[in-house]
Amino acid sequence: MSGVPFQKILVANRGEIARRVLRTCREHGIQTVAVYSDVDRDSLHVCEADEAVLIGEAPAARSYLDMERILEAAKTTGAQAIHPGYGFLSERAEFSSACEAAGISFIGPPASAMRVMGDKLQARAAMTEALVPVLPGAALLESTQEALAAAAEVGYPVMLKASAGGGGRGMRLVDAPEHLPRAFEAAQREAEAAFGDRRIFLERAITRARHVEFQLMADRYGHVVHLGERDCSVQRRHQKVIEESPCPSPAMSVALRQRMGEVAKRAAQSVGYVGAGTVEFLLEETSDGPAFYFLEMNTRLQVEHPVTEAVTGRDLVWDQIRVAGGAALDLRQEHVLLRGHAFECRIYAEDPITFLPRPGRVYRVRWPEGPGVRVDTAITDGSEISSFYDPMIAKVTTWGVDRGTALRRMRRALDELVILGVDTNLALHRRIFAEPDFVAGALSTRYLEEHAATVQIESEIPTRRSAFMAAAAAVHALASRPERPAEVSREQDGWRHSARWRS
Numbered sequence: 001m002s003g004v005p006f007q008k009i010l011v012a013n014r015g016e017i018a019r020r021v022l023r024t025c026r027e028h029g030i031q032t033v034a035v036y037s038d039v040d041r042d043s044l045h046v047c048e049a050d051e052a053v054l055i056g057e058a059p060a061a062r063s064y065l066d067m068e069r070i071l072e073a074a075k076t077t078g079a080q081a082i083h084p085g086y087g088f089l090s091e092r093a094e095f096s097s098a099c100e101a102a103g104i105s106f107i108g109p110p111a112s113a114m115r116v117m118g119d120k121l122q123a124r125a126a127m128t129e130a131l132v133p134v135l136p137g138a139a140l141l142e143s144t145q146e147a148l149a150a151a152a153e154v155g156y157p158v159m160l161k162a163s164a165g166g167g168g169r170g171m172r173l174v175d176a177p178e179h180l181p182r183a184f185e186a187a188q189r190e191a192e193a194a195f196g197d198r199r200i201f202l203e204r205a206i207t208r209a210r211h212v213e214f215q216l217m218a219d220r221y222g223h224v225v226h227l228g229e230r231d232c233s234v235q236r237r238h239q240k241v242i243e244e245s246p247c248p249s250p251a252m253s254v255a256l257r258q259r260m261g262e263v264a265k266r267a268a269q270s271v272g273y274v275g276a277g278t279v280e281f282l283l284e285e286t287s288d289g290p291a292f293y294f295l296e297m298n299t300r301l302q303v304e305h306p307v308t309e310a311v312t313g314r315d316l317v318w319d320q321i322r323v324a325g326g327a328a329l330d331l332r333q334e335h336v337l338l339r340g341h342a343f344e345c346r347i348y349a350e351d352p353i354t355f356l357p358r359p360g361r362v363y364r365v366r367w368p369e370g371p372g373v374r375v376d377t378a379i380t381d382g383s384e385i386s387s388f389y390d391p392m393i394a395k396v397t398t399w400g401v402d403r404g405t406a407l408r409r410m411r412r413a414l415d416e417l418v419i420l421g422v423d424t425n426l427a428l429h430r431r432i433f434a435e436p437d438f439v440a441g442a443l444s445t446r447y448l449e450e451h452a453a454t455v456q457i458e459s460e461i462p463t464r465r466s467a468f469m470a471a472a473a474a475v476h477a478l479a480s481r482p483e484r485p486a487e488v489s490r491e492q493d494g495w496r497h498s499a500r501w502r503s
Helices: 015-027 044-048 067-077 093-101 111-118 120-129 144-154 177-195 254-270 305-312 316-324 403-416 426-432 436-440 464-479
Strands: 008-011 031-037 051-056 081-083 137-141 158-162 172-174 200-204 210-218 224-236 239-245 275-286 289-298 341-348 364-366 373-377 392-400 418-420 486-492 495-501
Touching: 008 015, 008 067, 015 031, 015 044, 015 316, 015 373, 015 392, 031 044, 031 067, 051 067, 067 081, 067 093, 081 316, 093 111, 111 120, 120 137, 120 200, 120 254, 120 289, 137 144, 144 158, 144 177, 144 200, 158 177, 172 177, 177 200, 210 254, 210 289, 210 316, 224 254, 224 305, 239 305, 239 426, 254 275, 254 289, 275 316, 305 316, 305 341, 305 373, 305 392, 341 403, 341 426, 392 403, 403 426
Parallel strands: 008 031, 008 081, 031 051
Antiparallel strands: 137 200, 158 172, 158 200, 210 224, 210 275, 224 239, 239 341, 275 289, 341 392, 364 418, 373 392, 486 495
């Protein structure tokens, strides 16, 4: 097929992101291979792929993180490329190298770029050399005494960070010297447990900043474009909750977008980046105007990529596939136009008060529909949310010609959405989208901290419509509890392909 770089791609992931990649492959006539653990054998991504390979037991270390089994599955099925999605092996430089050694294309950046950007100390040094603004701080800290001295020089508050960190782990905000020793030791312990790497560094903390990231796409010929920014300021424990694109005015001007975008592109070019990536910044308003600082680079497709697709009209997965196949970008910076506005809400199975994961069976779901609404999910009636993996149920994205329209559509979508069987954070999203500061776009990374009443479940007052829909769905669920779907198996070249459906 003309313009298609690969005939068969293996998707080394699960859930909604696996389905997302499979969808683009189907659209372009590319054959697909899914991989799955024993608890995922009946998942939607398994049913939707052309072939499916069992790679191990439920714990990720014995399946989705097992590089040898995934590479063996690719070789046995004849897959020419592997798309890692996000999470799992997507940012493992050694997996990128292993794919190259096996003669299989890795749909992601080269291992060299991943090694630099995956280590925050190396990334900070590389960005300083590339004249990308970084926060004042100190490199590797060996002891509490070194940390105290560095903090005194930088000035409180400071943020302790794990060099190999991610997802908020190994991070501690310290506002006074007497709190630093305990925070330093706790950050080291958490970093060691999470990443096997106890290295800690320190930066000046900005307590009222926006978290703004720029989506990049780069080809192997040195051409890089940015596809606008996403505001990810609504966070809980350094984890993103809601994303939007573009960043709401007046925080972002055309001139500032151009400036930050060029810096993000320079950051990627400095490490020879190829593929989809995101450069994240902290943006603060100072007496001299807006100032921004490099935070980190995510060397993969982001969870929140649908908001960028909504405002640019690009299929980022297809761009990734073409670039990995050796094609040059068919886009120049002057051709990138941001049209309208988009939001994304991450819907999780979690306790609405403690926010701890609450896995379990979903008895009934009713996904929102209508103009400007997109739902990325792998959950349907009767699906099991496993305790072995991230408890995200879905991503709901809305688009509108302006921020107000996109916001109203999200309110409507959240009102239509019904999930029965597990606790979710759906009520939190509904309250945020009705809160005046959020509606006005007055955001910072402390938004949820400063709007405690919004977070409290006691403040939830469901609308008549959402209450009616939930009650109707509950009655339906009681009347016809989901039966266990039938299973069909076939042997194909010694590999088991499973599919389930409802009769």
